Amino acid sequence: MKATAPQIRAAMDAPKPETRLYLLHGPDESGAAELTTRLARALGPDAERIDIDGKELRTNPGRLADEAASMSLFGGARLIRVIGADEFTVEAMTLLLSAERAGNPVVAIGPGLKASGKLVKLAIASSSAMAHACYVPEGANAVQLVQMVAREHGLRLMGDVPQRLATACAGDRAILSREIEKLALYLDAAPDRPRDADANAIDEIGADIGEDDMFGAIEAVIDGRVAEIGAELAGIGEGGASAIPLLRSLARRLVTLAELRAEVDAGARVDDVIEKHRIFFKERGSTSRALRRWNAQQLARAIERTRLAERAMMSSASAGEVLAEAECVAIARASARMR
Structure with missing residues (x-):
């Protein structure tokens, strides 16, 4: 299926066993990395991560399905990450989605993939996959992203704080997440105890020089x-x-x-x-x-x-x-x- 930003974030935070593949395409690699981090966090600190270069799947397409079906050495969760997914990995993804069983989620990151390409269409058409296009947020979209991440940490951003954070992070979601986490920690904020974050709070933790x-x-x-x-x-x-x-x-x-x-x-x-x-x-x-x-x-x-x-x-x-x-x-x- 084709996933919106809220849908993919919710799916990463609470992964479902039936979702075998999360395909993250588009030029925003930082955004894809941040989403992958969310999934890893949801799987728990003891989850084993397996990284596979997309080029390897060209000559060994069956490895992906094998890794997804394999158990961790200690019996815990596993996360398989495919770096540099491209159109040559379609066979590997097809084998994964059609396998009798999988068990472990796969995140495939393909910055160069086109929305009209075979791999993206494969993921959109499958009920066992989610495809999401990652683009660097700009303007109003960047401000909306800041506000969304802040809400997840129990922060109500006041005044021009959303714009300031959006400008400072320049659309880099990894940096934005760190800044929001730091601000939430400083204000002792959490989803169950929301706090207001104003310009004074930003100034106090920023300590930016002119x-x-x-x-x-x-x-x-x-x-x-x-x-x-x-x-x-x-x-x-x-x-x-x-x-x-x-x-x-x-x-x-x-x-x-x-x-x-x-x-x-x-x-x-x-x-x-x-x-x-x-x-x-x-x-x-x-x-x-x-x-x-x-x-x-x-x-x-x-x-x-x-x-x-x-x-x-x-x-x-x-x-x-x-x-x-x-x-x-x-x-x-x-x-x-x-x-």
């Missing part, structure tokens, strides 16, 4: 001034602030550059684009240099790496600030090589 304080570090990264990165990062660290605001500001700057670069690629002159968007005088020089140095693909990759670094920082047992600093240096070095 973008002016990070301007030097961000511009050094984008300009490729590797020798200056250390001093800039040290200056930010002396204030005791987390590196997460730095990564978010860097991501916003890269997104802005990507939008401007799209206009340049469409035929506009760099100077005209800067004038059209009334770029702040303090940033005009660095913006001009960046648009002449970075292409669309490089900007997209830098945005992706920055988001991944933030998610890694928020995971348990991470290297913390070191991850952010290492990523800033890596991006700066990449920029330096573009000269």
Whole structure:
């Protein structure tokens, strides 16, 4: 069946034995990962997870059904996750859905799958499967997502808090979930004891430093001034602030550059684009240099790496600030090589 966002979230939180396959397609890999995490949580902390590369199923399509029917070593639940599902895995999915028994749920993640493709149509047509398209939420959809996740944690978001969270997380559901969880913990909120979350609560847990304080570090990264990165990062660290605001500001700057670069690629002159968007005088020089140095693909990759670094920082047992600093240096070095 084809599942809406509320339907797939409800299904992941309370999986039914008859649902053998959850097919998550579309470009929002963060959203697919967050849904998979919900299912893993519902199966319990002792559930065994089996990861299968989609390419392996091309030559061994029967493995998927075998894994779904197999018992865990200790007799508990199992979760089978297929990474990089594509049209070549149709045979494996067909065998899974037509098998005499399965027993363990399969989550197949296929960012490149098309809604009109055979695999998506197979999942939609089956009563034992759910197909959901994951797209990065934007605008009103992003705000609605923030409010929905907040309600699940017992939070009533007040004033402009939904918009602030949507902007800060830039559609990344993994980061949003972490922020909401942190806010709920701070306010002692839960579904059975809802709490109001206003701007003061966000400010108290955010401890974000102003973008002016990070301007030097961000511009050094984008300009490729590797020798200056250390001093800039040290200056930010002396204030005791987390590196997460730095990564978010860097991501916003890269997104802005990507939008401007799209206009340049469409035929506009760099100077005209800067004038059209009334770029702040303090940033005009660095913006001009960046648009002449970075292409669309490089900007997209830098945005992706920055988001991944933030998610890694928020995971348990991470290297913390070191991850952010290492990523800033890596991006700066990449920029330096573009000269």
